[in-house]
Amino acid sequence: MTQQRRAGARAPLSRERVLRAAVALADETGAEAFSMRRLAQELGVVPMALYKHVANKEELLDGMVDVVVGEIDPPAAGADWKSSVRQRILSARRVLLRHRWAARVIESRTGPTPAVLAYLDSVIGTFRDGGLSADLTHHVMHALGSRLLGFSQELFDGGGAAAPTAPTGAAGGTAPDAAGAYPRVAEIAAAAAHDTGSVVGGGCDDQFEFEFALDLLLDGFERLHRQGWTSAPDAP
Amino acid sequence: MTQQRRAGARAPLSRERVLRAAVALADETGAEAFSMRRLAQELGVVPMALYKHVANKEELLDGMVDVVVGEIDPPAAGADWKSSVRQRILSARRVLLRHRWAARVIESRTGPTPAVLAYLDSVIGTFRDGGLSADLTHHVMHALGSRLLGFSQELFDGGGAAAPTAPTGAAGGTAPDAAGAYPRVAEIAAAAAHDTGSVVGGGCDDQFEFEFALDLLLDGFERLHRQGWTSAPDAP
DNA sequence: ACCTGAACACCGTTCAAGT
């Protein structure tokens, strides 16, 4: 009976174990190096064994997304809608920073998974309970977009403006003399003095930029809500 | 001498011709089906022939992005910064809608290409000439993010909320009884009555949602600009 | 009935052989 677990051997495969191993492997190797074959190897199993627990790679990725989304904090009790949503989204951002492959994988999904739908449903509930109309909430959710899950498409991680200024080693090459050819980019890149206080040091404060845009949107939502904004034309 | 073009044959390969063919192929088949081998086949050429004109697939994709970005309208003359940026971004959006693979490919780039840098430099110029500080412009560029190039990460193309409501055929399957399990999602999905006037018809007006968020951000930028907003803590 | 090795149809790119 206990024969099935032998020689201190690996636990029998299960969907749970496959998903957890997949998340761990992606955490270590990144989304690009991740493959069914590598995952099977990591689990000490022949590739085809995975197909007993997931239909194919797409379904595996869906499952991995659900694991990650499940790590987002539940909504805080007793806060107003604006700070509640803010906290939730910043929690999602911390989760995404733990699993850096996740943003790219989420982007590649063609449809929402149950865990994502449950999360969206919960956030929508916060807006609706806060008094926002279904109409406004609809557009608000669109406006937040991927920010809801803690990421946003920064052009070329760091905002494109980061590369030309700091000679920090990486990235260069593509645009020699960028500072001369694109003076506005160089000027703007140098204007990120908030965390170090020094203009040199280089690099942007991603957290600051994320919250800047997030707060701008949330403030805009609040303003529209107070004004009783509606998307329908004000004719009858 | 004129022997090189023979039998009404194909023009000799060049970087230009490779890039144009690549864009055309991606337009037809989408980003997923696009491959070096398929492109070579389309050009009636052995795969290795491409490597005379591009170093590898990454460089080819960079070139394709530059072709697309080159299609964005130049800045309109004599407009205020806000409407100038708005027009430019809506032009970028029209370009991206012509090349639906482009958003995904741009996301995958690790650094900005020359054409992208030139575009960013130009947009930054519009903000700076409009009187915005380098500091504010820096954060504004971050806040716009991928929206600058005409797209934004919509969760699961259509906003996740679209799927559960309309039985329009596609997408379903993953979440049966979604309307029951996620009632807020269903309510919000039904609240998109702006273009058809009918609640049924289903689907979101992507253009409306894109402009909604864009205008919310631009309005926020204008408000901060008028207030003389600075990111530095107001203590010295 | 279950599991799995080999095979299939790809992929980007290297490399050596042919001209």
Added chain:
DNA sequence: ACCTGAACACCGTTCAAGT
């Protein structure tokens, strides 16, 4: 010197053969 076929090291997945 140039071009290119075969080969390499992958990939996700099918399928038939083995137990």
